[in-house]
Amino acid sequence: MMPHLRPDPGPEDLVEAARACGVTDERLLCALRATPRAAFVPAAHHASVYVDVPLPIGHGQVTTQPSLVARMIAALGLTGDERVLEIGSGHGFQTALLARLAAYVVGVERWADIAGQARANLAGQSIGNAEIVVADGTLGAADRAPFDAIVVSAAYPEVPPPLAAQLRAGGRLVQPIGPGGQERVELYEGTREGLVRRRTVALAHFVRLYGEYGYPPAAPPEDDG
Numbered sequence: 001m002m003p004h005l006r007p008d009p010g011p012e013d014l015v016e017a018a019r020a021c022g023v024t025d026e027r028l029l030c031a032l033r034a035t036p037r038a039a040f041v042p043a044a045h046h047a048s049v050y051v052d053v054p055l056p057i058g059h060g061q062v063t064t065q066p067s068l069v070a071r072m073i074a075a076l077g078l079t080g081d082e083r084v085l086e087i088g089s090g091h092g093f094q095t096a097l098l099a100r101l102a103a104y105v106v107g108v109e110r111w112a113d114i115a116g117q118a119r120a121n122l123a124g125q126s127i128g129n130a131e132i133v134v135a136d137g138t139l140g141a142a143d144r145a146p147f148d149a150i151v152v153s154a155a156y157p158e159v160p161p162p163l164a165a166q167l168r169a170g171g172r173l174v175q176p177i178g179p180g181g182q183e184r185v186e187l188y189e190g191t192r193e194g195l196v197r198r199r200t201v202a203l204a205h206f207v208r209l210y211g212e213y214g215y216p217p218a219a220p221p222e223d224d225g
Helices: 009-020 024-035 044-046 067-078 093-101 111-123 161-168
Strands: 054-058 083-087 102-108 130-134 147-152 167-177 183-191 194-204
Touching: 009 024, 009 067, 009 093, 009 194, 024 067, 024 093, 054 083, 054 111, 067 147, 067 167, 067 183, 083 093, 083 161, 093 102, 093 130, 102 111, 111 130, 147 161, 161 167, 167 194
Parallel strands: 083 102, 083 147, 102 130, 147 167
Antiparallel strands: 167 183, 183 194
């Protein structure tokens, strides 16, 4: 069901949508209120920017529904001191939310032009504690590990081993598990013995996770600098 929109829709509509999905973390809700989605969505879709739906960003990719983004971030239990790894940054909206809630964010994006737009969007919001790199997301960012939290915004039937290895003991990882199209978004905790599944966060549709430890990519990523 679509959330009720105000006569002049804005971030508060997305806050209400997140609350309706059970998000109660006030720090997260404040971050959602303070982060204008319009600054992270192509101009062609600004009419729908404060509707709680995914929006296309090119290369067959879409933004994750804002209320689902909020549920996934809430499951990470961020307190402000964490180093976070984000796989699939898109145009940077989720990255911006994470940056408002954690100490530092490393976002990995497969497409160079999308990554470039994310960098510009984050700079436009004066967010300086996040970086976007173009790389194979299934490999994570080993040179910046370990991470206190990892969020994956694309689907695969299992967690890529490099991501599991880069999560510190006691850290949390959220990933859609499935073939792409209808997934269980699962929360895992890192232990010395490996990942332990804690609970299902949501059921949702996601694009596939491509890479060495995901589905075979159609083309290798190339950074635009």
